[in-house]
Amino acid sequence: MNNNNKDEKTLTPQQPDSEQILQSAAQEEYKYGFVTDVDTHVIPKGLNEDVVRLISRLKGEPEWLLEFRLKAYRYWLTLKMPTWGHVTLPEIDYQAISYYAAPKKKEDAPKEIDPEVKKTFDKLGIPLEEQMRLSGMAVDAVMDSVSVRTTYREKLAELGVIFCSISEAVKDYPDLVKKYLGSVVPYTDNFFAALNSAVFSDGSFVYIPKGVRCPMELSTYFRINAAETGQFERTLIVADDDAYVSYLEGCTAPMRDENQLHAAIVEIVVEDRAEVKYSTVQNWYPGDKDGRGGIYNLVTKRGLCRGDHSKLSWTQVETGSAITWKYPSCVLRGDYSTGEFYSVALTRNRQEADTGTKMIHLGKHTSSTIVSKGISAGHSQNSYRGMVKIAPKAVNSRNYTQCDSLLLTPTSGAHTFPVIEVGNDSSVVEHEATTSKINEDQIFYCNQRGISTEDAVGLIVNGYAKEVMSKLPMEFAVEAQKLLSISLEGSVG
Amino acid sequence: MLEIKDLRASVEGKEILKGINLTVNAGEVHAIMGPNGSGKSTLSAVLTGNPAFTVTGGSVVFNGKDLLALSPEDRAHEGLFLSFQYPVEIPGVSMVNFMRAAINEKRKYFGEEPLSAADFLKLMREKRSIVQLDNKLASRAVNEGFSGGEKKRNEIFQMAMLEPKLSILDETDSGLDIDALRIVAHGVNTLKTANNASIVITHYQRLLDYIKPDFVHVLYKGRIVMSAGPELALELEEKGYDWIKEMHPEL
Numbered sequence: 001m002n003n004n005n006k007d008e009k010t011l012t013p014q015q016p017d018s019e020q021i022l023q024s025a026a027q028e029e030y031k032y033g034f035v036t037d038v039d040t041h042v043i044p045k046g047l048n049e050d051v052v053r054l055i056s057r058l059k060g061e062p063e064w065l066l067e068f069r070l071k072a073y074r075y076w077l078t079l080k081m082p083t084w085g086h087v088t089l090p091e092i093d094y095q096a097i098s099y100y101a102a103p104k105k106k107e108d109a110p111k112e113i114d115p116e117v118k119k120t121f122d123k124l125g126i127p128l129e130e131q132m133r134l135s136g137m138a139v140d141a142v143m144d145s146v147s148v149r150t151t152y153r154e155k156l157a158e159l160g161v162i163f164c165s166i167s168e169a170v171k172d173y174p175d176l177v178k179k180y181l182g183s184v185v186p187y188t189d190n191f192f193a194a195l196n197s198a199v200f201s202d203g204s205f206v207y208i209p210k211g212v213r214c215p216m217e218l219s220t221y222f223r224i225n226a227a228e229t230g231q232f233e234r235t236l237i238v239a240d241d242d243a244y245v246s247y248l249e250g251c252t253a254p255m256r257d258e259n260q261l262h263a264a265i266v267e268i269v270v271e272d273r274a275e276v277k278y279s280t281v282q283n284w285y286p287g288d289k290d291g292r293g294g295i296y297n298l299v300t301k302r303g304l305c306r307g308d309h310s311k312l313s314w315t316q317v318e319t320g321s322a323i324t325w326k327y328p329s330c331v332l333r334g335d336y337s338t339g340e341f342y343s344v345a346l347t348r349n350r351q352e353a354d355t356g357t358k359m360i361h362l363g364k365h366t367s368s369t370i371v372s373k374g375i376s377a378g379h380s381q382n383s384y385r386g387m388v389k390i391a392p393k394a395v396n397s398r399n400y401t402q403c404d405s406l407l408l409t410p411t412s413g414a415h416t417f418p419v420i421e422v423g424n425d426s427s428v429v430e431h432e433a434t435t436s437k438i439n440e441d442q443i444f445y446c447n448q449r450g451i452s453t454e455d456a457v458g459l460i461v462n463g464y465a466k467e468v469m470s471k472l473p474m475e476f477a478v479e480a481q482k483l484l485s486i487s488l489e490g491s492v493g
Numbered sequence: 494m495l496e497i498k499d500l501r502a503s504v505e506g507k508e509i510l511k512g513i514n515l516t517v518n519a520g521e522v523h524a525i526m527g528p529n530g531s532g533k534s535t536l537s538a539v540l541t542g543n544p545a546f547t548v549t550g551g552s553v554v555f556n557g558k559d560l561l562a563l564s565p566e567d568r569a570h571e572g573l574f575l576s577f578q579y580p581v582e583i584p585g586v587s588m589v590n591f592m593r594a595a596i597n598e599k600r601k602y603f604g605e606e607p608l609s610a611a612d613f614l615k616l617m618r619e620k621r622s623i624v625q626l627d628n629k630l631a632s633r634a635v636n637e638g639f640s641g642g643e644k645k646r647n648e649i650f651q652m653a654m655l656e657p658k659l660s661i662l663d664e665t666d667s668g669l670d671i672d673a674l675r676i677v678a679h680g681v682n683t684l685k686t687a688n689n690a691s692i693v694i695t696h697y698q699r700l701l702d703y704i705k706p707d708f709v710h711v712l713y714k715g716r717i718v719m720s721a722g723p724e725l726a727l728e729l730e731e732k733g734y735d736w737i738k739e740m741h742p743e744l
Contacts, residue, residue, distance in 0.1 A: 451594050
């Protein structure tokens, strides 16, 4: 509560001042921190070639994929964990993690979903039942290392749309997977990409055939449940000529005192005149207010705009994870291709985020837009890191970057690390950056209209993030707005 | 409605209000005039609970409640409204969302259900017309990119929406051309009833040609040094403030 200067007789009402509310933003309990009691098959901890072979065998994979994994594993052994991020990532003991955990299926009904698992997704608000109409959202639900259910798969197949877990895709569409897997993010890309390529478990596979506009939002919901495991998601999305798809990704995990690793790869290929919108609302467990526990979210996401006039748009709302380290990027190879990156990253307590994008312009007349909004509260550190590279042959290209930071507390940090390389003189690159603090006058103005300081902060932050939020699909935008406000709620008094 | 007794307040350790006494009854319009730096805006800030100011003594009773014990938002819920001298911009927050939050928080305070979207938009339309605020402004972000006149009209629009018991208009005339002044004054007069009251803080007589006060007070160096009927405003316009200063060499 408010304590005024002791020497002065004070009649100021006892109320938390905005500073305190911002300081404590926020202690709101993490809503998704429960653990599901489900019989889970967890392989022993540790990582070696036998473990890689075991994972491949458990998933019943073909030989070529095992070879891919082993090559990646052997390459990974030669690498050291990178340390250039503006995050304090401790040394990770890769032998202390289990690399595969799957809810067990009942022997008498292997096709049926465990009621506990279903309850989990119900609790998370993720529908695993199909509706009659082909509208709204199709879901691939992933718990720990396996996809437990993909909805609307058959109905989408009637349109030629493939939407399934990547494990199923390996079996059912080996040629497609073989053609595209690792084509955008090779296993040699970086330390975590090599690790993921060796041990990846599940994720989604999407293929939209030529000329098809996918009639519903496709989404994958990632849930970590088992303790002392890592999740190694792998998602591959291909939009063939003139295709369109909007894809959503959501994530949550239980509250635990230990850190857990989520090292994902998302690859996207966009062919001639096709468009992919990829939206993420990332709400992994962020750790407690003292920074105990939480997910290490170390992810490589990249899309290749291979075709002319193709378009890829990344939108991310990042509120979770103890450490977030990722750069959803676009390689603009096709002429007239377009890349977009819209990001809101909110960090509080002891969270750290180092996120941004890379826009690599290779084709002529390519254009890219970057809008990044960082919000730092508590003792958190929030960094934007971005690269805009325009190759000599990418004539008449342009980039617009806007990179804003909002500081809610004096103890938090906001940092920007932009890199711009322009290889020709017919291209135009613009970069705007601002850093601001939340304004006491704005809060008082809201207070005077009857809006509490907490709600005012939520309103102001949502206003600040609006440009990005408006890029999210409708159903997600509402959720994301709530998430931002909830994440800011402090314990009053 | 409002009873201020010996109110003292300071900012950064410097005493600005040095014992204000003022009583406002329902149906009344009070004008507070005075030279620059006399404490006019401090009075409005202290009454509305701006945390930048510290109350060091005195009491304020508002409709039977100890106003100074209430949070700024509860003062607003109880029916106190300030038309700001410098309305604040809140980028990205639409007027619609802002007003909806304000209205619904007030309803919550009185244990009422939130207004439905349809009813709310109807209310917006109705109240907008009072100050001729066009739909485009109402759907833009709060005060962002508004001209000086639009900001002041927007303040009166919010006053119309919230239907306060006591409105404080802090230098609402500053930065207004004559047309905007008329519109704003018309809005204020339209909202006047026998059950509400206003305090009009102004430097000049000009606004009082349009908003007729029942009482005029002169604030000087943190005290109300003179109170009279509307004729006092005319006298001040004519003579300036020097004669008041000369009357109070002790201050």
